[in-house]
Amino acid sequence: MSQDRTGGTRVPGSQWYDGEAGPLVRPYAMTGGRTRPGPTGVRLDLIALIALDTGAPRFGDDTGLGPEHRTLIELCRTEPQSVAELGAGADLPVGVVRVLLGDLLELGCVTVSRPTPPGLLPDDHVLREVIEGLRAL
Structure with a gap:
């Protein structure tokens, strides 16, 4: 130092x-002065899961991607990460991460999925009946 x-x-x-x-x-x-992701139409809240698109092209140093974009790509390389996790891992504010992810979405580098809300998950009672039915076979 x-x-x-x-x-x-x-x-x-x-x-x-x-x-x-x-x-x-x-x-x-x-973010180039931007405060919102581009016109992707995808909601990037804190729990949205970001995964590296397997069909995404490999980007070399000649692209317009900044070091922050590349950091987000590297963080997603091993497993999907939530927007909150990406912000923590890249040591960036979540607002900045959302804008940068919007860029990566437009380039086709990442995909966004949403976790299943707890209200849409099957009830424990239904799952027990399925298990009992399978055991009966």
Whole structure:
């Protein structure tokens, strides 16, 4: 760690991080000033599950994807993640993550699914009857 001109500590090799202030790139700079995802029509609430699209093209360094986009892709590479988990894993505000995921959705890099609401899950009584029926066979 070194000290910057204001006396704060700085992570080696990072001109965009100040030990006391944190990241120096503001969220609106990461999203190009946008506050909402593009015209995807998909609701990206905290529990929406984001998975890497298996048919998505592999992106090299020549694309317009920023480092934050690439971080989100890497976090989804092993297993689907919720929007909240992606925000925590990428250390980004959820609003920024939603905008970046909107970009990735438009590019076909990720897919969004919704967990089944508890009210739509079968009742325990129904499941017991199914198990008893299977045992009777």
